[in-house]
């Protein structure tokens with residue numbers, strides 16, 4: 001596959017154009033547990049452990065955790081950089097899945113083809129890594145302080161490419177205020193390569209003062225939240241524009257932004273006013289009580305084909321989109337595909353993400369996807385829908401805020417500002 005030499009060094013209009021260049025996060029030894037703060041009440045997932053110890057905060061002491069996450073990130077880079085890849089047979093994929101949950105995957109295995117292992121040419125994706133920083137250092141602004149930062153395993157949360165523009169998100173957590181600096185050198189290098197075609201912007205940094213947050217949010221019971229869920233009021237109020245980059249998904253001329261714990265209406269309006277060449281749409285997921293980041297909820301996989309093949313979006317069955325907002329998609333030849341339940345509902349004790357990291361996949365092209373190796377149900381669904389599915393181990397990342405999509409930030413895809421919703 002020859003490179004498109006005319007493409008600017010920064011170019012990504014979709015989630016699914018052929019991926020040419022990507023940043024992959026880094027699990028530094030100084031990575032920290034997400035501190036408790038107004039935007040986030042971190043808690044231990046394991047009820048037994050939660051009774052024994054408080055939320056630890058500070059640097060992750062168990063070095064095995066950061067080592068495993070970093071080893072998996074390095075392995076992922078190696079696979080992305082490879083020209084060819086060996087796709088596992090369903091049998092091999094099932095073997096990986098068995099390590100996670102024996103009975104479920106054995107049942108699935110008996111229903112699947114077994115001998116489809118093959119090597120295919122996928123083309124190289126160049127990888128860059130985020131810079132190492134000391135995440136254990138306390139940080140402060142004029143009106144706030146945080147005992148530590150977090151980590152840079154998930155550049156997806158802080159950075160987004162919108163066409164030929166690199167954009168640093170505002171963020172909403174104090175501990176993540178400076179996280180974009182792990183990508184700063186990459187941004188400057190790219191911008192300097194082609195400053196007349198590539199834009200490099202930072203969205204207005206919020207004050208992170210107490211007034212930015214709804215004080216009553218965390219005191220609500222789930223029952224109370226359920227009562228008020230259609231008001232879509234979360235922990236940040238509308239005082240300042242707020243968004244995390246991972247609440248945005250790109251589909252050519254249109255981008256879709258989830259209203260969430262980490263993105264408010266003012267943030268969505270800021271995007272509209274600064275990207276007039278794009279159509280910016282808000283998306284709402286009325287059954288998600290704590291929405292944060294669209295990439296475990298609503299994942300465009302491929303556009304409608306010229307021969308009238310449906311476009312596909314992988315959706316989270318526990319977080320269906322607002323029906324009225326789906327009309328635009330169905331009118332333009334897109335179908336929603338329910339993700340299967342994850343291979344396991346278990347999460348590491350200190351993970352602050354949901355078990356839906358199972359669907360946090362990365363598209364290498366409209367026909368090739370990378371998923372976590374244990375996710376056999378997803379592997380089967382995607383294979384049945386005509387995708388080549390590459391599997392990689394990534395559960396070591398679950399403790400550090402994400403998985404395969406979260407740990408990346410795509411810089412260059414072979415795509416364009418196509419109108420998929422004419």
Ligand code: ABU
Pocket residue numbers: 246292293295296352353354355356357401402406
């Ligand atoms: N950073 C992605 C997490 C999304 C979720 O927990 O569902």
